[in-house]
Amino acid sequence: MITIISSQKNIIKRIIKRDNLNENQIINRLKNQISNKKRKKRSNLIIHNYLSTYHLKNQAKKTHRLLKKLIIQKNQYGERR
Template identity: 50%
Template sequence: MKCVLIGVTGKMGSGKSLFSYHLKKKGIPVYSSDERCRILMNKMSLIKKKIIKFFGKNSYTKEKKINKFFLSKILFNNYDALKLLSSIIHPWIKIDFKKWMIAIVNSNIDKKRFYLIKESALLFESGSYKDCDMIINLSSPLKNKIERIIKRDNLNEIEIINRLKNQISNKMREKASDILVNNNCSRQYLEEKSHVIHEKIIKKIEKYGKRR
């Protein structure tokens, strides 16, 4: 069965993962680019070799796991380094996603699940938005984003602000998106919003009979 592809994006700390999680609970398949990125960096020898070549042996721990703290210091306020790392990883993410999507579409997918989710902070930067039938962009006040990222990644405020500056602005994201979600309320609000949007997507697909 063919499916519609929905992109879920937003700057780091905007609530993309939580929003996607609520859709996943409804049975919608979700591909998390950040999660798969970490897995590929830890498992793929070709990626490991290139990262070590350009960023040094300390890019990986003694346990041969990606050293997030070491890389963070290199990438901090260094757009060229960030761009280089993306050029190493994203071609493999593209292949990995395609394999995942084919496996989902070819499986005995529940007929009620009309669409797939690709969650990615770099949906526009990587060019992945071109493959999406619809894009949902999440935004959140800077203060809220900083609080979430500090709890999640243990970064300081200056590091967070500089990373956010390296991502496409909210204005550009919103202009290119079909659905906008302002995540400045409670977790319950985001769950309720995901339900409303889910129903809206299903109705739209049923109305136009759009299939991927």
């Protein structure tokens, strides 16, 4: 499982911009979600998103390339048997 972790301040700011909700509505929704601490425990890979959206996109692209590489290596290893 891949998890993207961000600060609550950052999450609220982005949701306000994206969904046009007020801060109280967002906080109430966030209370019903699994905590970052629990998500981290369940995750195989964690992307920390404390910077810009640009940085997040770059991290996602790096993760995608890494996973593709691992899949290709696994497939190549599997074919040798």
